[in-house]
Amino acid sequence: MLPTPSTSHVDPSRIYEPAEDSYLLLDTLSSGSETAFLQQRFPPETPCPLVLEVGTGSGVVLAFVNAHAKRILGRSDVAALGTDVNSFACKAAAQTVKLAASESGIGGALLDVVLGDLASSLIPGSVDVLIFNPPYVPTEELPTQPENVADEGLSRDAEFERDSHLLSLSYAGGVDGMETTNRLLEQIPQVLSRRGVAYVLLCKQNKPREVVQQIQGWPGGWNAEIVGSSGKQAGWEKLCVVRIWRVS
Amino acid sequence: MKLLTLNFLTCAIKTCKSNPASFPLHPKDAELEQIEIDMNPIFIRNILPRLDWVALKTLSSELGLASLPEDVPTEEELMGEDGEATQTLKDLHVLLMETGIASGRLCCGACGHEYAVKEGIANFLLPSHLV
Ligand SMILES: C[S@@+](CC[C@H](N)C(=O)[O-])C[C@H]1O[C@@H](n2cnc3c(N)ncnc32)[C@H](O)[C@@H]1O
Ligand SMILES: [Zn+2]
Numbered sequence: 001m002l003p004t005p006s007t008s009h010v011d012p013s014r015i016y017e018p019a020e021d022s023y024l025l026l027d028t029l030s031s032g033s034e035t036a037f038l039q040q041r042f043p044p045e046t047p048c049p050l051v052l053e054v055g056t057g058s059g060v061v062l063a064f065v066n067a068h069a070k071r072i073l074g075r076s077d078v079a080a081l082g083t084d085v086n087s088f089a090c091k092a093a094a095q096t097v098k099l100a101a102s103e104s105g106i107g108g109a110l111l112d113v114v115l116g117d118l119a120s121s122l123i124p125g126s127v128d129v130l131i132f133n134p135p136y137v138p139t140e141e142l143p144t145q146p147e148n149v150a151d152e153g154l155s156r157d158a159e160f161e162r163d164s165h166l167l168s169l170s171y172a173g174g175v176d177g178m179e180t181t182n183r184l185l186e187q188i189p190q191v192l193s194r195r196g197v198a199y200v201l202l203c204k205q206n207k208p209r210e211v212v213q214q215i216q217g218w219p220g221g222w223n224a225e226i227v228g229s230s231g232k233q234a235g236w237e238k239l240c241v242v243r244i245w246r247v248s
Numbered sequence: 249m250k251l252l253t254l255n256f257l258t259c260a261i262k263t264c265k266s267n268p269a270s271f272p273l274h275p276k277d278a279e280l281e282q283i284e285i286d287m288n289p290i291f292i293r294n295i296l297p298r299l300d301w302v303a304l305k306t307l308s309s310e311l312g313l314a315s316l317p318e319d320v321p322t323e324e325e326l327m328g329e330d331g332e333a334t335q336t337l338k339d340l341h342v343l344l345m346e347t348g349i350a351s352g353r354l355c356c357g358a359c360g361h362e363y364a365v366k367e368g369i370a371n372f373l374l375p376s377h378l379v
Binding site: 045046047048050076077079081083085087090091108109111112113114115116117120121122123124126144145146147190 | 250253255259262271288297369370379
């Protein structure tokens with residue numbers, strides 16, 4: 001077991017704390033089958049892989065992959081980049097990634113954690129490893145994206161309201177819990193490099209098997225497979241991780 | 249934000265992606281910062297093939313930084329025979345990894361939209377009328 005990055009500096013009143021879903025991603029990404037897959041896909045001496053985590057939250061996942069790049073990707077010349085719609089998460093995640101990297105001493109290089117929607121500010125074809133633990137809980141409404149709200153000079157009530165809005169963005173997924181995930185899936189063919197691979201976490205209500213089939217039907221030769229799962233309930237996995245990659 | 253990050257970012261507006269003028273984003277009123285970090289020579293060597301050299305040259309000249317060589321440095325120009333990092337490699341490390349934009353704006357050359365950078369964090373969230 002590789003050590004889990006410390007997130008004790010993360011404020012849980014406005015940033016998603018590492019939970020079962022986060023840990024499932026850590027376990028999956030460091031599993032024997034995934035490290036073998038990734039190391040075969042990104043041999044040393046090829047250009048540095050760019051790892052993008054969308055929705056970093058605390059940064060625990062990106063920090064883990066970056067700090068243990070050598071064990072996971074077989075090389076430590078890895079560039080790590082994150083995005084989140086929550087500016088507090090952007091700051092906290094950068095700190096988590098730096099802390100874990102300095103403890104491991106052989107980690108990859110953090111570029112930045114930028115404030116933004118999904119992968120929409122990335123150059124097409126640039127991302128080699130994309131990771132997303134989305135807001136996946138089915139909800140009646142999808143929260144709006146934060147507009148430029150001030151972080152200072154807010155009344156206590158306004159601050160409380162802003163923080164609960166930010167937290168709702170971390171779990172509320174709208175119809176089938178898939179509204180945000182579907183938008184990310186749509187970006188994948190454009191943003192992933194030819195050798196690129198994406199890991200997306202889904203819950204049972206997201207209908208993972210249907211999602212996998214749908215991706216296998218994308219034009220241009222794509223495959224998807226469930227490569228990690230947890231929380232068996234009556235023969236069904238509560239959470240799972242889907243790996244998505246180009247086959248040709 | 250690091251200058252290297254700008255090598256991977258473009259305008260968040262969908263219709264700008266196919267317009268070559270949307271890359272690189274142009275810094276405006278940029279306040280630069282210098283943050284020391286450990287150098288990983290292998291990283292610099294293997295990130296080079298991923299750089300848009302012309303864009304990087306544009307960027308550093310727009311920021312008033314020392315001008316870059318005309319062409320992408322070769323492997324020999326980065327590491328000596330003994331595997332030691334050359335000055336060229338060290339300079340690239342400083343430019344890409346240690347030089348950052350602390351505050352300012354990033355302007356899209358295609359649509360003119362400006363993205364704010366505050367406390368080193370770029371904000372690519374779009375106002376709702378542009379989504
Ligand atoms: C379930 S949390 C996961 C956090 C962290 N990656 C983890 O695994 O612990 C989802 C995260 O996605 C972010 N998020 C929600 N919508 C987003 C969007 N459209 N673009 C980028 N990030 C988003 C939330 O702010 C939150 O930090
Ligand atoms: Zn634009």
